[in-house]
Amino acid sequence: MTIVIKGAAAVEFDPPRVRENCDIVINGNKIAAVGNGAAKDVTADEVIDGSGRIVFPGIVCSHHHIYSALSRGVLAPIGPTPDFVSVLKNLWWRLDRAIDEDVLHFSTLTASLDALRCGTTSIVDHHASPDFIEGSLDVIRQGMELIGVRGATCYEVTDRNGRDGMMAGIEENRRFAMEVQADAEKGDKPRLVEAYIGGHAPCTIPEEAYERMADVIKETGRGLHLHVAEDRYDVSQSHVVYGEDIV
Known part of the structure; x- marks a missing residue:
């Protein structure tokens, strides 16, 4: 046409x-x-x-949290939030634990439609849903492809939900990256959504996770999407643990 x-x-x-x-x-x-x-x-x-x-x-949104699309305008009693870590604990880490497959599906549709309405045709997403990890990146991919927006997504690896959750996040990144690559090689699906390997923030990623993420990056050939220095706590933690600036 x-x-x-x-x-x-x-x-x-x-x-x-x-x-x-x-x-x-x-x-x-x-x-x-x-x-x-x-x-x-x-x-x-x-x-x-x-x-x-x-x-x-089309504009590219270089960092998005698609899972948060339905939270816009929500009025919630989240308690005092004097710093960024308090915002995470009192709001975002409570919200992402409530995400299931249906919520994620409609969040993806909402975020994708909002993006296109504003002239944004590509979204680089960073995802978290501790109670729905396996298969979560597929739901995002399917929603983005349904609307027709391009982009990439990953699962944010963190130890804040225990070691099992941390390892499940690493495996979801690996599984999704391998799936995207296999589909690209077959060439029978639209190649709109790519994969990264994701990490939450250095203050919630232990050495074991870094080492395993590095292995997955080498295995899949994918890049790393990581939050860095969003708050003074991130910088202070890097000084205490590594004796180095975070950047």
Whole structure:
């Protein structure tokens, strides 16, 4: 299917510029041509009048927590939160324990639709659901693919729910990365969602987890998605344990 957007103002990021009165030709899922008169000899299945409108490349959200999409506007008595660690303990670590498969599915749909509505077409997600670990990344992938948004996701490894939860998080990262790679090699599924290996924050990741995560990174060839220095506590903990700045 060929779609033509006629006469729009096309915003380009590299190099940054605005091209007025542009035609944009889309063949299937690829942009075939952009420019003045680019659609002159094109037979289109659909023509969209872009007069007075702006068209720009999809934005990338480089860090998101899709599981939190349904919490927007929630009023909860979470107690005093004088620092970031208190916010985690009193709010986010309580919320993520309540996530099950259904909640995660609808959170993914909500976050993906919100992203597209704002012009964001790619999401780099960082996930946690301690009571629903195995298969959780599949639910996110399926929801993103259903809406049509691109991105990557991972499970945040942490010891805050015990060693079993920590090891389950590492295995979910490994399993999902291997699954994504196998699907890519078969080529029979849309390649919209990729995999990273995820870690929560250095203050909740022990040496054993780092070592196992390093093994999984080598095994899968995937990158690491990790929170770093979000609060003074993270920096202080690094000084105490390692005698080094965290960055």
